[in-house]
Amino acid sequence: MFVPLHDSTPLKVIRFQAVTLVIIVLNILAYLGTGAFTSEAVLTAFAMGWGVVPGELTHLAPIALDYEPVAEPATLVTYQFLHAGWWHLLSNMLFLFVFADNVEDAYGHVSFAFLYLTAGVVAALVYVVLAPRSDMPLVGASGAVSGVLGAYAVLFPKARVWILLFLKLPVRIGAIWVLGGWFVLQVVSWWMDRANPEAGIAWSAHVGGFLAGAGITYVLRRRLWLRLSA
Template identity: 40%
Template sequence: MIPLKDYNPTRRFPVVTVLLIVLNALVFLDDRLSGHYESFLVETARGLVQTKQFVGGLSSHYALVPAALHGAPLLAWPTIFTSMFLHGNWLHIGSNMLFLWIFGNNVEDVLGRPRYLFFYFLCGLVAALAQVASAPVSTIPMVGASGAVAGVMGAYLLLFPRARILTLVPIFFFFTFLEVPAFLIIGWWALIQFLNASWLGGGELLRGGVAYFAHVGGFATGILFVLLTGVKRRPQIYRR
């Protein structure tokens, strides 16, 4: 299921959310322009396979490497935050920014701009630490805003569980559009992240791939933030 938009109007323009999206986009474009692709031979069970890997660019200097937090912590800790603005490819940044736009504008509306900005980086920080704890000796660079975005989704789930989300749903070989409540699509997403991190081994960063523990950590932080700060839910008015 791919969320496309929600029917949940805001009272104020989401300045912080838009600025975060623009900043992520600008950093991604600069990263693409300053780096390049190189071919490598990777040994697999069937022999050597040639593959391409993106090297150079901002990612080579500002990505978070879990093992570096132990070896050179003073230099590595700032990368927890710089890595939040880096993305691996167009699909990576596209999905993160889509989710941030759909869910972030309403969360910003409720929290207020300064607190929302603090909340965003707090979720990203805890998400990064959760992933590092799952693979502390990994030397695979970690990038992406998905941990912070997961926190936004966790907050949205508590604040607007019944908000209607226009969703693209695959049915066999076809796609259809359905309106589903937020608790269903966010709950389904959270279940997938938890299963991958806990039982299916998908959260291990040693081999690369999706940082599922970061998603779980950020999501849990978003929920706890709303519960512990006593943020009030406002009445929901759905507009078509």
């Protein structure tokens, strides 16, 4: 287990990672504003209402929702801004803060927002496809953040990143090793939990989001590199 601290890649086009910080603020405000941290019952209600519930989205399972503030397709976006706890929120926002600024630099503000949300939607759809009858709600920015990590791995594989390994040891290592190792861990974790898709962590969403971000960025990589070198 590791915690990212800082990377070595400076901004070249934009002056400020405005969209990244807006996303972070929105996630924090959503967590505080919903009161999801006050009790398990409140969290469950908001997760079922604003999160992605596979059986509800696919209509393959009879799931009665007492609280349904938005149509289920809209939860493919709203789930990205609701978290199950402080650690869930802070870990996602830390990864986003460390890696998203350079991806936003390469894409530009508007296109980066589109990439982020698209990766989140793809991540949720992967989760739904693999557990179409589940009543376990999916919440959190992990899928979208995973898309940012995938994009960073394609754009800046040789960047150096400071991480806190095992939460104790500071190490400076290449981004491709950090993010490649992270991705392999998600795949292995998903494979080990594949018989129990409701184990608690949506590893499949992490994998789907990462592949979406990496795939989109790979297709656009020459244009993005040209923007950074202009």
